[in-house]
Amino acid sequence: MKAAVLREIGKPMQIEDVRLGSVGPREVRIANRAVGVCHSDLHFAEGAVPHPLPVVLGHEAAGVVVEVGSEVRSVKVGDHVVTCLSAFCGHCPTCVSGKINLCDSGETIRPADTASRLSLDGKALTQFANLSAFAEEMLVHENACVAIRPDMPFDRAAVLGCAVVTGAGAAINTAGIRPGETVAVIGCGGVGLSAINGAALAGAGRIIAIDRQPAKLELAKRFGATEAIEAGPDTVAQVLEMTSGGVHHAIEAIGLKSTIESAFAMLRSGGTATVAGMVPYGTKLELDGFALLGERRLQGSNMGSNHFPLDIPRFTDFYMQGRLNLDDLIAHRIRLDEVNEAFDALRDGATARSVILFD
Numbered sequence: 304m305k306a307a308v309l310r311e312i313g314k315p316m317q318i319e320d321v322r323l324g325s326v327g328p329r330e331v332r333i334a335n336r337a338v339g340v341c342h343s344d345l346h347f348a349e350g351a352v353p354h355p356l357p358v359v360l361g362h363e364a365a366g367v368v369v370e371v372g373s374e375v376r377s378v379k380v381g382d383h384v385v386t387c388l389s390a391f392c393g394h395c396p397t398c399v400s401g402k403i404n405l406c407d408s409g410e411t412i413r414p415a416d417t418a419s420r421l422s423l424d425g426k427a428l429t430q431f432a433n434l435s436a437f438a439e440e441m442l443v444h445e446n447a448c449v450a451i452r453p454d455m456p457f458d459r460a461a462v463l464g465c466a467v468v469t470g471a472g473a474a475i476n477t478a479g480i481r482p483g484e485t486v487a488v489i490g491c492g493g494v495g496l497s498a499i500n501g502a503a504l505a506g507a508g509r510i511i512a513i514d515r516q517p518a519k520l521e522l523a524k525r526f527g528a529t530e531a532i533e534a535g536p537d538t539v540a541q542v543l544e545m546t547s548g549g550v551h552h553a554i555e556a557i558g559l560k561s562t563i564e565s566a567f568a569m570l571r572s573g574g575t576a577t578v579a580g581m582v583p584y585g586t587k588l589e590l591d592g593f594a595l596l597g598e599r600r601l602q603g604s605n606m607g608s609n610h611f612p613l614d615i616p617r618f619t620d621f622y623m624q625g626r627l628n629l630d631d632l633i634a635h636r637i638r639l640d641e642v643n644e645a646f647d648a649l650r651d652g653a654t655a656r657s658v659i660l661f662d
Contacts, residue, residue, distance in 0.1 A: 306438035307642045308423060310357040312350040315643045316437070321359060322422045323442045327413070330420075331378055331445050332370040333386070336457035338436045338659040339363035340637075340645040341465050342492060343581050347431070348646060351583050355429040359421065361436030362388045365451075365460035366661075375445045377612075382450040383457070385464045385619075387611040388432035390447035404606045411444035437642055439661060449612045451619045458636060458658045459622060459629040462493065463615050465606075466632065466656060470497025472607015472614060473554055473579035475505050482506030484551040487542055488528070489566055491519040493632055493656045494579055495556035496526045500628055502554075503527025504621065511550070513538060516652060525631050542569040549574055558582045563601075564589060572597035579604045633658050 306321040326332050344360045346352050368382045378384055390411035391403035398406050411433055413420060419427035420442045421435055428435070433447045451460060470493070474480050486502045488495050491514040502510050503526070512523035512531045520531035532541055543549055549571030555563050558580030566576040567590050578601070590601065607614075621627035635657040637645055645657035 304439040305639065306359045306435070307361070307639060308357050308359055309348055312348070312356070316348070316360070318640050319423065321428070321438060323440055324418050324420050324422070326370050326372050326442065328372040328374040329445050330372045331368055331375060331384075331443055331448055333364070333366040333384060333441045333443065333448065334369050335364050335366040335436065335439060335441060335661050337365050337461040337661070339461045339465065339493070340642060340649065340657045340659065342649050343465070345646050345649050346581055346583070352581075354431065357423060358429060358431050359435035359437055360431050361438070362386075362432040362434045363461055363465040364434065364436040364441065365457045365464070366441070369440075372445070377445050378448060378450050383453050383455065383460070384448040384450050385460050385615050386434055386436065386441065386443060386448045387464045387468060387606070387609070387615065388434060388447070389606045389609055389611055390433040390444050393446060401610070402608070404609050411446055437639065437659070439639075449615050451616055452623070455619050455623065458633060458660060460619065461658055462629060462632055462656055463618050464611075466493035467497045467618055467627070467629070468609040468611055468614055469579055469604070469607045470494040470556060471501030471504065471618065471627075472609045473577050473604040474498045474501030476608035477579075477602065477604035478552045478554060478575060478577045480505040480507050480552055483508040485509040485511070485546055486552045486554065487511040487513060487550045487566070487569055488554045488556060489513045489534070489562045490556035490580060491516070491523045492556065492652075495554070496523060496632060498554045498556055498579060499523055499526040499528050502552075504626065509546070511542060511545070522631060526628050539565050539568045546571070551575070552577065554579055556580050560586050560588060567594070567599065567601050570594070570599045572599065575600045575602060577602055577604050579607065632656050636660050
């Protein structure tokens with residue numbers, strides 16, 4: 304099959320022939336129909352987060368099941384599915400406690416002494432995020448995908464697997480926004496826009512979008528933002544003034560030291576800052592410790608604290624009902640051989656999401 308292979312950090316990916324292994328007892332082979340290009344992929348491509356090379360990146364996909372293993376029970380051949388990197392075992396203490404997004408049992412990864420799911424030039428490849436989606440097909444554990452209704456468009460379905468579960472999930476699941484509360488969202492890319500939409504679904508009274516790009520702030524209003532601020536040195540002061548003391552929730556969707564600190568600083572007493580952005584290893588934060596006396600909280604969100612086998616079908620219904628805006632989330636529809644241009648667009652920061660389409 305054809306796949307986009309990254310052989311060297313900072314270099315363009317090349318379209319090469321990658322081999323899929325045989326389907327194991329609990330594995331599913333999926334023919335990709337649409338794959339989103341996420342900023343997290345760019346972090347790995349630029350070396351901000353280490354990963355063995357060469358590698359096939361990509362983790363936000365929708366497709367059709369073409370083969371299932373002998374013990375697979377959750378999906379069948381012909382099902383339309385969305386994948387999610389939060390593959391889970393289902394029986395470890397973390398899973399049983401309801402936090403399947405934090406499962407790290409390793410059971411969804413093939414053991415090192417068995418044949419790999421992917422190989423290139425006769426050598427094993429380490430699968431990226433249990434998926435490696437920048438390819439014509441994927442071979443994944445059954446608990447890395449979920450069936451969805453067949454009338455859902457594939458390009459919109461793809462972004463559910465990361466941008467939406469991460470952003471909307473951060474608002475609904477991690478932050479637990481309640482009706483009438485005031486929310487600020489820092490960063491209006493795919494995750495941030497989804498967080499805004501999630502806050503609107505949760506019934507937030509005011510939703511303040513914050514970004515450096517005026518075009519993204521205009522776009523944010525289509526997702527439910529009631530107000531917008533162009534980011535600058537006085538952003539925190541602006542939020543504190545317009546909310547008479549701070550917001551109930553600040554959701555950071557970038558992963559930068561400065562914006563995380565700003566999210567915490569714009570909270571009212573009792574408020575919570577939720578970090579949905581991917582924070583680079585070794586990031587050290589500087590916070591006003593005195594603010595903790597006001598019971599302000601800073602917390603992380605891993606993939607929106609998702610229960611994706613439940614969340615993704617529900618988000619699919621929300622889209623089909625017109626309650627979840629996915630149409631405006633997709634800026635470009637491209638071919639696999641245009642994936643490097645999609646990374647360039649991410650670096651520019653001017654667009655929301657590019658989605659690779661397969662015939």
